[in-house]
Amino acid sequence: MKSLQDALYNWLTIKVVADARMDDTAAQDTADIFLRILRNEHHIHTINVEREELMYLITYQVDENEKTVKFPTELIDVMLNQMIDEPEKFKNYPNK
Template sequence: MSSLQDTLYNWLTIKVVADVRVDDTAAQDTVNLFYEVLTEEHGISEITVKKDEQMYEVSYVLQGEQKRTRFPVELIDVMLEQMEAEPEKFINYPKEEENDEPTN
């Protein structure tokens, strides 16, 4: 299991991408996976995010206690910026429908 800090960092980084790329199925699936790890493995709830010019602040409840952690904007936004700079490297493939037969 990853540390809570590492999982928050990974979740927030992909959440920023998923919020902008709402049709990106990989980003949506990944943000949901990290959210499940945060809530089920780490036991946190009531996760909120605030952003100012320099920092992201993630607030959450852990074992009944309000907690918060901060991450520099440039550290979190780097993946989104890379995707925007080189979109040809980050193609979104549509999710296969359950009734669709795989193509070989």
């Protein structure tokens, strides 16, 4: 994934879902894939997320440089909100 911004957005969107649906193995696996992309392709070794009312703040470290990006909560939470609003469309198939 070329863009760090896109990788952070994709990771955070699925991380929010994975955190809310701990038994959703697809969400867990996808969040892990995006985290590996952040680490391997973008060399991020520390990453923290803080949710405020209107924004998610991601603070991350590359080498010795700490940076922060923001994403609107409504943009990040849209996938989880869809899953909550229409659970019949998002069945969970946990490992047995």
